[in-house]
Amino acid sequence: MSEYTSYDLVEWGEPFEKRYHELPKPTGVEVLIKVTAAGLCHSDLHIKKGYMDLGQEGQLRFTERGAKLPMTYGHEIAGIVEAVGDDVTNVKCGQQVLVYPWLGCGDCLACQDDRESDCMAMRVIGLKQNGGFATHCLVENEKYLVDIEGLDATAVVPHACSGITVFNALEKLGELREYEWMAIIGCGGLGMNAIAIARAKAFKNIIAVDIDDAKLDAALDMGATKTLNSSRDDAVTELQRLAENNLMGVIDTFGGAATAHIAVRALCKAGRYVIVGQAGGDFQMPQVWLTQKAMTVRGSHVGNSPQLRALIDMVRAGKIKQMPIDRRPLSEINQAMGDLEAGNVTGRIVFDV
Ligand SMILES: [Zn+2]
Ligand SMILES: [Zn+2]
Numbered sequence: 001m002s003e004y005t006s007y008d009l010v011e012w013g014e015p016f017e018k019r020y021h022e023l024p025k026p027t028g029v030e031v032l033i034k035v036t037a038a039g040l041c042h043s044d045l046h047i048k049k050g051y052m053d054l055g056q057e058g059q060l061r062f063t064e065r066g067a068k069l070p071m072t073y074g075h076e077i078a079g080i081v082e083a084v085g086d087d088v089t090n091v092k093c094g095q096q097v098l099v100y101p102w103l104g105c106g107d108c109l110a111c112q113d114d115r116e117s118d119c120m121a122m123r124v125i126g127l128k129q130n131g132g133f134a135t136h137c138l139v140e141n142e143k144y145l146v147d148i149e150g151l152d153a154t155a156v157v158p159h160a161c162s163g164i165t166v167f168n169a170l171e172k173l174g175e176l177r178e179y180e181w182m183a184i185i186g187c188g189g190l191g192m193n194a195i196a197i198a199r200a201k202a203f204k205n206i207i208a209v210d211i212d213d214a215k216l217d218a219a220l221d222m223g224a225t226k227t228l229n230s231s232r233d234d235a236v237t238e239l240q241r242l243a244e245n246n247l248m249g250v251i252d253t254f255g256g257a258a259t260a261h262i263a264v265r266a267l268c269k270a271g272r273y274v275i276v277g278q279a280g281g282d283f284q285m286p287q288v289w290l291t292q293k294a295m296t297v298r299g300s301h302v303g304n305s306p307q308l309r310a311l312i313d314m315v316r317a318g319k320i321k322q323m324p325i326d327r328r329p330l331s332e333i334n335q336a337m338g339d340l341e342a343g344n345v346t347g348r349i350v351f352d353v
Helices: 042-049 153-160 162-173 189-200 213-222 235-242 257-266 288-292 305-316 330-341
Strands: 003-008 017-022 031-040 051-053 059-061 076-084 096-099 136-139 145-147 181-185 206-210 226-229 247-252 272-275 296-299 325-329 348-352
Touching (some): 031 096, 031 153, 076 153, 096 153, 145 305, 153 189, 153 305, 153 325, 153 348, 162 189, 162 247, 162 272, 181 257, 206 213, 206 235, 226 235, 235 257, 247 257, 257 272, 330 348
Parallel strands (some): 181 247, 247 272, 325 348
Antiparallel strands (some): 031 076, 031 136, 031 348, 076 096
16 A cells, blocks of 8 residues: 545645545654544644634634645554564554654654644644654654553543643642532543542542533532532532532633633632633633632643653553543544534544554
């Protein structure tokens, strides 16, 4: 075979198109992966639109950041090693691997410190480089591959994005005392994994928050202690009541004005608000609360490669409850995007390629 197939974005906002490419031959430390599973992430919706909502600052257009079309998106990628460059020593053909997609520039101090996700010039696979909505994906260095031999690729592939994103956020949130509570806002792919990983990290008192009762039921199954439908008018006081007036942490996987409104009001004194969602708009709160409520407001962006390896070790040890996976063929990518945008997905859509 000398050709491979992908579903590419050719124009911003338009459906993905099936395209054919010449199959690359890996050289040096490059590795060619035959993709078997590719997860669909909420940020793929933002990517498809071509911009993010910066509130009063307008829009962040990806073209202004150097994005070029056509491009193969998809940053949750797992598969089988099909070919390797001459200098590859740690992976071999036939091995099942998960791709760490959050590549940095490779040169800055953050990158040299294995904190690629803190790099200011990221070169993400499935964003700046061709990604996983394809039969094949070329990875520039074997060091970005994590061994998942013996695991179900479709089940673990979301950990490359949704998993390490919340893993990182939970580390930033820090430990809670026995009597303190945390809320996880948004029970999509990120939120579901946040509950599973929080349980694995020994967080006990977890309130799942969403506007969809079906997702809240799924959150209870994942291990949430209590749930709150935040579409009710008294969501702030109800969240405080459920948390026994000890809401010390919030992980916000939605990241919009409405969820920030609830979080900064419901948190108790010295509370910590960690935002990973990127719904967009303007973040607003009375600034004096930062002092008087001794509040921490903190963003967290994806995660680094040591965190992904630690997370996969936890999966292997059976510590992470599997979130629901909605398996679909890659040829149905446009339908899947529509369902995700409409909120009709429980857990994560993963394409069997
Ligand atoms: Zn993602
Ligand atoms: Zn860097």
